[in-house]
Amino acid sequence: MIRNTDNGTLDAALAVPSLTNDGYGTFFSGLLEVAAGRAIDDGTGGRIERYVASWLAGNSLDGFTDYSAAGYRRTYLGRCPETGWEAIVMSWQEGNRTRIHAHPQFAGYFFADGKFLVEVFEPAAPGYARLQHSRVVEAPLGFYAVGPEGGFENHIHRITCLSATGHSLHVYSDDALRGAVYEEAPER
Numbered sequence: 200m201i202r203n204t205d206n207g208t209l210d211a212a213l214a215v216p217s218l219t220n221d222g223y224g225t226f227f228s229g230l231l232e233v234a235a236g237r238a239i240d241d242g243t244g245g246r247i248e249r250y251v252a253s254w255l256a257g258n259s260l261d262g263f264t265d266y267s268a269a270g271y272r273r274t275y276l277g278r279c280p281e282t283g284w285e286a287i288v289m290s291w292q293e294g295n296r297t298r299i300h301a302h303p304q305f306a307g308y309f310f311a312d313g314k315f316l317v318e319v320f321e322p323a324a325p326g327y328a329r330l331q332h333s334r335v336v337e338a339p340l341g342f343y344a345v346g347p348e349g350g351f352e353n354h355i356h357r358i359t360c361l362s363a364t365g366h367s368l369h370v371y372s373d374d375a376l377r378g379a380v381y382e383e384a385p386e387r
Contacts, residue, residue, distance in 0.1 A: 215267045215269050215270040215271065215272050215273075217272075217273040217274070217275060217287075218265065218272065218273070218274040218275070219274065219275045220263075220274050220275070220276060220288075223276035223277060223286075224277065226254055226258070226276060226277070226286070227276055227277025227279075227286055228277075229250060229254070230247070230250060230251070230277070230284065230286055230370065231277075231279060231282065231284060233246045233247055233250045234246070234247055234282075234284055234305075234370075234372070235279065235282040235284055236282070239304050239305045239345055239348070239372055240345060241345060243305070244305065244307065244343040244345055247305075247307050247343065247370055248307065248309075248341050248342070248343055251307065251309045251341060251368060251370060252309065252339070252341055255309060255311050255339065255368060256339075259311075259312075260288055260290075260311045260312065260366035260368065261312070261366075263288050263290045263366055264290065265290055266290055266291070266292040266364060267292070267295075268292065268294075270295055270296075271289050271290065271291045271295040271296075271297065271360070272289065272290040272291075273287050273288075273289055274287065274288045274289075274290065275287050276288060276368075283303070283371075283372055283373035283374065284370070284371070284372055284373075285370070285371050285373075285374065285375065286368065286369070286370050287368070287369045287371075287375065288366060288367070288368055288369075289366065289367045289368075289369060290364070290366055291313060291315075291360035291364060291365040291366065291367070292360060292363065292364050292365075293360055293361065293362060293363050293364070294359070294360065295359070295360045296357065296358070296359040296360070297356075297357050297358045297359075298357065298380050298381075299318075299320055299328055299355065299356070299357045299380065299381045299382070299383060300355070300356070300357070300378045300379065300380045300381065301351060301352040301353055301354060301355045301356075301378045301379045301381075302344075302346075302351065302353050302354055302371055302375050302378045303346075303350070303351050303353060303371055303372050303373035303374070303375065303377065303378065304345065304346050304347065304348050304349070304350065304353060304372045304373065305343065305344075305345055305346075305353075305370070305371060305372035306343060306344050306346075306353055306354045306369070306370075306371055306372075306375070307341065307342075307343035307344075307369065307370035307371070308341065308342055308343070308358075308367060308369055309339075309340075309341035309367060309368040309369070309370075310336055310337075310338040310339060310340045310341065310365070310366075310367045311338050311339060311365075311366040311367060311368060312338045312339075312364075312365055312366050313337075313338050313360060313361075313362040313364060313365020313366060313367075314335065314336070314337045314338070314360075314361040314362040314365065315335070315336050315337075315338075315358055315359065315360055315361060315362075315365060315367070316333060316334075316335055316336075316358070316359040316361055317333065317334055317335075317336055317356060317357075317358055318330055318332075318333040318356060318357045318358075318359075319331050319332055319333065319354070319355065319356050320355040320356060320357070320381065320383075321355065322352070322355065323384035324384065326381060326382060327381060327382055327383070327384040328355050328381040328382075328383065328384060329383070329384040330383070335361065338365065338366075338367075343370075351373075351377045351378045351379055352378075352379050353378075355379075355381060
């Protein structure tokens with residue numbers, strides 16, 4: 200089983216502090232044009248997916264080299280206090296792994312380079328989650344999940360980097376660090 204731990208959010212579970220990079224204002228402004236003020240649904244999700252994939256096709260994330268053996272590194276490319284939308288580059292090295300956690304209503308994952316294990320869970324009991332399925336993904340690849348409005352229990356998952364290094368670009372409709380954290384449920 201996976202049980203919600205610490206203060207119950209991803210913020211308390213991070214092993215490595217987040218950074219900020221202000222050099223991506225044009226990317227983030229374009230993202231807000233695509234996402235902000237629209238209903239959060241599959242139509243918006245598809246537009247975000249196309250926008251980010253197109254941007255990544257012409258922009259490498261290789262410059263994000265602040266790797267840590269203690270955990271993946273988060274670098275904010277932009278955050279909008281008015282709308283809640285944010286974009287974050289994750290820099291990974293082999294073996295870096297997230298806690299089992301969830302996100303706000305919209306969560307988009309865009310693997311720019313590297314190989315990753317993505318495990319998806321379902322709620323099992325309060326604070327616990329059970330593995331539903333897993334898959335190995337190789338960049339470039341993107342996908343998104345849309346959940347209930349106002350909640351932070353969308354797309355319960357865990358990501359592990361399987362390659363020497365890797366990068367992913369994540370887009371959220373609200374502060375991802377408010378996402379619930381879980382413990383893995385024991386086998387039945």
